Amino acid sequence: MSRPKPLSGFPELSPEARIVEQHVLDLLRETFELHGFGSVETRSVEPLDRLAKQGEIDKEVYAVQRLHAGEDTRAELGLHFDLTVPFARYVLENAHQLAFPFRRYQIQKVWRGERPQEGRYREFTQADVDIVDAGTLAPHHDVELPLVTLGALERLHVDLGLPPVLMRVNNRRLSQGFYLGLDIEDPPAVLRQVDKLDKIGPQRVRDLLVDEVGVSSAQAASVVELAQISTADESFVDRVRALGVRHDELDAGLELLADVVRVAGRHVPGRLVADLKIARGLDYYTGTVYETELVGFESWGSISSGGRYESLATDGRTTYPGVGLSIGVTRLLAPLLGRGLLQASRPVPTAVLVALESEETREEAVGVAERLRRRGVACEVAPKADRFGKQIRYADRRGIPFVWFGGIRGEVKDIRSGEQLPADAGRWLPPEEDLRPRVTAGG
């Protein structure tokens, strides 16, 4: 066996980077649970026909098949490419035993057969949070979900040193109502062009609207004017009104979006804006849509997106509308870790290395370690009864901050300061900041 090479698009973290990821996932889980969301994990595979959208199977899907299934057998299963489609299936399958509105979070790997590049992976972790109800879903959940997500992202910023975020929110009913108020016949076609605004600029979007969608110059101008409105407060409502377009759906969308912006301004000030160019590509969104960028790293694209979907899950009789957001954990962390912008204070959980005087005292050392562990101190016994200088270097190389000498009543050395003091393994604790590896902003 020669030394194996990494597989492009399938990132693997070093033990140190994995500590950072675990801290991030712990904080996400804690925040979601504090908001009353329970964990769901779905199987990794779905029938291929369920991964298909409107009969079309996306070419990003990985098919899965028993290796010895036979050459002629066609694959029937695929790895899930997001957590929304499996969740919709889970809700339908278990609707009879779930309590609605059903609040769940889901942190799992997903797979896409895309061409790998920075920010695009073939295997990556997502953290999704959704609320679904049976029949109708109250509009206040569109306000609640960004608060939960921004609360989680704010903890990553404050507690772990990740950059702050800015969430951009729109409502498709607002945009589509506006287009209908302008007597435009094909609102989805217009949305698809508006989606290009950041990439190609207002002039080219206006041209495409006239040339490709067939709207008038005046209509195109209004569409682009709407898309250019972005405000941190409710003032976007007046700016839309000033464009002079009237439609019931527009009114409904304005009211819903104003609620989101107003409540977010109170609970997570500075982290959310109304931005009327946000469209989101996926067809299943029907109302509020969310995108989120890392401040200072906007070019990385959205690290948390989502929206409301009225009819993703339906069994023919009952429809289960939902609203949710997905945090791209790998997409968020991989570039930060790669640039050294996030670090663990040490690459191992171990706080104390219990040194060995000789191989004969190993059992005594195991006893010391057991005492320390009982009070939550992670430790390991030295693998070899080398001379003490060598054992200290062993700890140093791994980033283990303390070395224990002697029995239960022994001495403990902080190898960073060199200070060595008598200590009782039944009482001694390291300083709080050394008990576990911490995550800090580096770079």
Added chain:
Amino acid sequence: MSRPKPLSGFPELSPEARIVEQHVLDLLRETFELHGFGSVETRSVEPLDRLAKQGEIDKEVYAVQRLHAGEDTRAELGLHFDLTVPFARYVLENAHQLAFPFRRYQIQKVWRGERPQEGRYREFTQADVDIVDAGTLAPHHDVELPLVTLGALERLHVDLGLPPVLMRVNNRRLSQGFYLGLDIEDPPAVLRQVDKLDKIGPQRVRDLLVDEVGVSSAQAASVVELAQISTADESFVDRVRALGVRHDELDAGLELLADVVRVAGRHVPGRLVADLKIARGLDYYTGTVYETELVGFESWGSISSGGRYESLATDGRTTYPGVGLSIGVTRLLAPLLGRGLLQASRPVPTAVLVALESEETREEAVGVAERLRRRGVACEVAPKADRFGKQIRYADRRGIPFVWFGGIRGEVKDIRSGEQLPADAGRWLPPEEDLRPRVTAGG
């Protein structure tokens, strides 16, 4: 879309069962980290040629391929079927940046295309813990690993109410040295027959040894006598000696196994026995081998197995020997959950439902919830301003123990006792046992 059906072999947990699983995984992680093991996650796929054993690919492997790769393309990747093979590859790939001896745990899903039945799944979770070194691995790690694993399983028993376990340990050098001391030429062939002892009994094993392996009746009798030795202390050594066989490998194996039994007897009394019939099917084990059964549920088979492997990972120049154990988390939990032998005290993380007087006071209720969350109390605001009786029934249906009425200085009702008291959302805490869902033994 009609109601989807479960996929056989791909279990999915209810939100309540998932809480139990999360508690189990948390305790495993905590125990492993207290012993100085760091987390590694490997990608889910490996090149098919790496999943092959000695050129033969097991038919249990799932191949993975981009759906639109083209009909003629052969799959090159497969889902991993355990965590040992990917870990061996990870060690080889990253050897230049790992500190040896390298201590890692790994909790991930694995996939096998087996025929599904109780205790056999196509997708399931394993928790592995291993130590590998470069060149040679000290024998005391064979003693350490069962202590770590039994420590974790003991916490599942004491803290969560899972049944206790019994680990059965043998050493292949002991068995093979014994066979060599008997002048048997093909020890692996003997081991394969001994492996059947529990299923077919001593008489048939003796017959097979004579008829199939070609040993003498006297040799066969000695082999079976050895395999029937099982002791909770070091007395197995004298019983083996009494059989009158001599070989250096036998001596080495006896000494190693005696160390495991002696130290385990002191640190995890009653949980480990020497059992000289344990063989373990997998070819890569070369020394100590471990199997673990749930007491009272022995027929479910081993829920935690492993052993020492001298040469699973080698790059031609350096060999990385290791010793490790794997806990079959799904295999352990699925039958216990299915029989109602493990339960969560409630199926949601929520401790408090903040009731709503009217839709106009929703923001005030969100403020109450925020105050409670800041001190770690999971809560959600009522989805609808129904009359209070209905909101209390909503909490009751979900197992939420407390309902909050009014503002920050309001009242909180324990809906189980009916007791309702004034409370300040900035100070009030539920009793410790209600703060989070607990796991309890049921049935």
